[in-house]
Amino acid sequence: MTIRYDDLSVSWLGYATVRIEHEDFIAYLDPGRYGTLTGDWDGETAHPPGTDYDARDGDLVCITHDHHYDSDAIARVASDDATIVLYDAVDPARIDRDVDGIEDLPGEVVRIGAHEEYVVEGVGIETLPAYNHPDGPNTSGGEPIHPEGFGCGYLLDIGSSRVFWPGDSDVLDAHYELAVSLFLPSISSSFTMDRHGAADLAESLDPGLVVPIHYNTFEALEADSAAFAADVAGRGVPVVLDERSS
Numbered sequence: 001m002t003i004r005y006d007d008l009s010v011s012w013l014g015y016a017t018v019r020i021e022h023e024d025f026i027a028y029l030d031p032g033r034y035g036t037l038t039g040d041w042d043g044e045t046a047h048p049p050g051t052d053y054d055a056r057d058g059d060l061v062c063i064t065h066d067h068h069y070d071s072d073a074i075a076r077v078a079s080d081d082a083t084i085v086l087y088d089a090v091d092p093a094r095i096d097r098d099v100d101g102i103e104d105l106p107g108e109v110v111r112i113g114a115h116e117e118y119v120v121e122g123v124g125i126e127t128l129p130a131y132n133h134p135d136g137p138n139t140s141g142g143e144p145i146h147p148e149g150f151g152c153g154y155l156l157d158i159g160s161s162r163v164f165w166p167g168d169s170d171v172l173d174a175h176y177e178l179a180v181s182l183f184l185p186s187i188s189s190s191f192t193m194d195r196h197g198a199a200d201l202a203e204s205l206d207p208g209l210v211v212p213i214h215y216n217t218f219e220a221l222e223a224d225s226a227a228f229a230a231d232v233a234g235r236g237v238p239v240v241l242d243e244r245s246s
């Protein structure tokens with residue numbers, strides 16, 4: 001399904017993959033994994049169906065952290081002259097999956113740190129921290145699953161909209177200070193902010209539209225998206241679900 005928001009066309013393609021189109025510019029956020037772009041994802045939950053996706057039309061591809069680095073998926077979405085923006089800490093050498101190195105990616109690769117800005121064809125890109133709180137629920141062995149510095153979130157100024165993808169992160173104090181028009185929160189039950197925290201943040205940000213992503217890909221990411229949508233709508237914030245019926 002494609003969602004129209006202001007001057008954007010937005011599609012959730014599964015897991016954390018989002019395609020954003022404005023006029024003749026196309027951006028992707030965290031493409032791939034779990035068969036979502038190869039047609040192998042066959043879950044039964046409310047989630048976009050896996051498709052053999054090979055558009056290679058992206059002008060910009062943004063990757064938040066190691067867990068969302070999928071070199072095959074990047075090749076499937078990026079055009080030959082795309083700009084691939086990788087958070088500085090992304091390191092294929094430590095990823096325990098079969099991935100290609102950065103040198104094999106298409107287009108131009110740009111490494112970016114936290115609290116940095118970059119511009120691609122007039123589209124503004126800003127990073128912000130993404131992590132789990134050390135004393136929060138998303139820990140393993142007493143350590144955050146996503147420690148501070150491991151990943152980032154992205155703000156994209158594209159067209160007349162400001163799009164916010166927090167990445168794999170709990171809700172952070174800095175999030176409440178943002179100006180956001182399109183909010184793409186994770187609502188997973190593990191690893192990131194859950195639907196309750198995401199709804200609280202949505203109410204505070206008061207964006208023009210909320211489209212939840214990064215849920216129902218596997219058991220640990222189960223979420224009641226209908227309850228989330230009802231919660232957010234009940235707070236007076238527009239929300240839409242981009243998914244198939246379960």
